[in-house]
Amino acid sequence: MTVNTLSVEQYQQIKQSGLDKPQLTYNDIAPVLKQHQQNPLFKFTQLGQSALGTPIWQIDIGTGPIKLLAWSQMHGDESTATAALMDLLNFISAAEQKKWRDTWLNEVSLRLVPMVNPDGAAAHTRFNSMGIDINRDAKALQTPEGQLLMQVAKDFKPDFGLNLHDQNRFYAVGDSNKQTTISVLAPAFNDAKDIDAPRKKAMQLIGDMADLMAQQLPGYLGKYDDTFSWRSFGDTFSGMGISTILIESGGHPADDNRQVARRLNTQLLVMSIESIGSKAYQRQPLTAYQGIPFNRSDAIKDVLIKNLGISVNGHSARVDLALELGINNSKPARIQDIGDLSIYSSYHQFDASQLVYQAGKTYALTKKLKLDKTTYLQLLRDGYSHFSGDTKLIENQTDWPVVFSNKGLNSAYPMRYQQATFLLATAEGVEFALLNGQLLALTQARLLYANGR
Ligand SMILES: [Zn+2]
Structure with a gap:
């Protein structure tokens, strides 16, 4: 059983205010980024900018040998995890978390890229300003945003990649009547869906995520469609030897702005940092991953x-x-x-x-x-x-x-x-x-x- 360092009560204390909205734009997160920019724990670098000129940032935390990259909102209208990344910055920088930070800052190097698609966010659309789905641009690399993401992956060479999205609210978990509030996937890198060593690690870390979900919100975790998607970033990164995990935030009853999924994202991020740092995930059998029911669409x-x-x-x-x-x-x-x-x-x-x-x-x-x-x-x-x-x-x-x-x-x-x-x-x-x-x-x-x- 995974240790759950970030409790619901603690989460309420570090939850960034002002982000409980259906759609976040760059203007929503800019003040939060600015507030953290002077913190010596964080190294802010402007990666570049979107096609319409909005900055895209990377934030580095920690100096460890195991590298974790997490990025959000490459689909402009999927902002749940962007709020979770702001919450994560608050949690990491909280004075009372020094002891916790010290357990992993020398084990893990964390790189965050929140809101990969600020133009799509401003327009409340999935696509970038050129009308291109950035997550189908991993091979063609014609969008500046997709190019930046690929550049990060090639420069940083992460061991693990967390690809953070939202999915529609009409999915149910397997044959149940429960909404899929979170779905996960270790994307395939070929049509045969082969499992190599990096993909196996991704599946094991998902095993830890399944434990956390079973503890926090039993019955609301699904597995995303695992068909190989050649043009997508997750699948492409998986093929580059990065242990990649897709996390999709979904609907929950009486939760219009997906604040339940947001909190779970933050908890999953905190747990992932710990599990990667301590290698706890290596204890997970693949059956934990395989046992997660698939998403059922239009349910x-x-x-x-x-x-x-x-x-x-x-x-x-x-x-x-x-x-x-x-x-x-x-x-x-x-x-x-x-x-x-x-x-x-x-x-x-x-x-x-x-x-x-x-x-x-x-x-x-x-x-x-x-x-x-x-x-x-x-x-x-x-x-x-x-x-x-x-x-x-x-x-x-x-x-x-x-x-x-x-x-x-x-x-x-x-x-x-x-x-x-x-x-x-x-x-x-x-x-x-x-x-x-x-x-x-x-x-x-x-x-x-x-x-x-
Ligand atoms: Zn998406």
């Missing part, structure tokens, strides 16, 4: 509305609806699937077995409308679910979503890929309104779940 839905009554040309049915939310209003919430969806689990579930679908009417705005709770509820009871006309005419005094559509969202029955805005009624009238994926209970005058996952 978890954002919202499941169960057993809603619908009628199409006289054919009545009770169906389940799966909704996909547009996180942070990035896009409209949509109906993703219809039918018997009993094989899926979800972040939010709603029993509609007493309710039937009712198309909402369009309320055409002609003059100013003050939308307080009473007025809004009355409109919904009268069968309106959305508005058309000049959006500026509405003054929304509630914190409920207001849906606009000039085309109208009046389909007589739910349809795939349609925006998730309609009414749910009994014989007595409208009881619930689905407003861009958010369920409003009319009698309670409240949303049933917060925006997000």
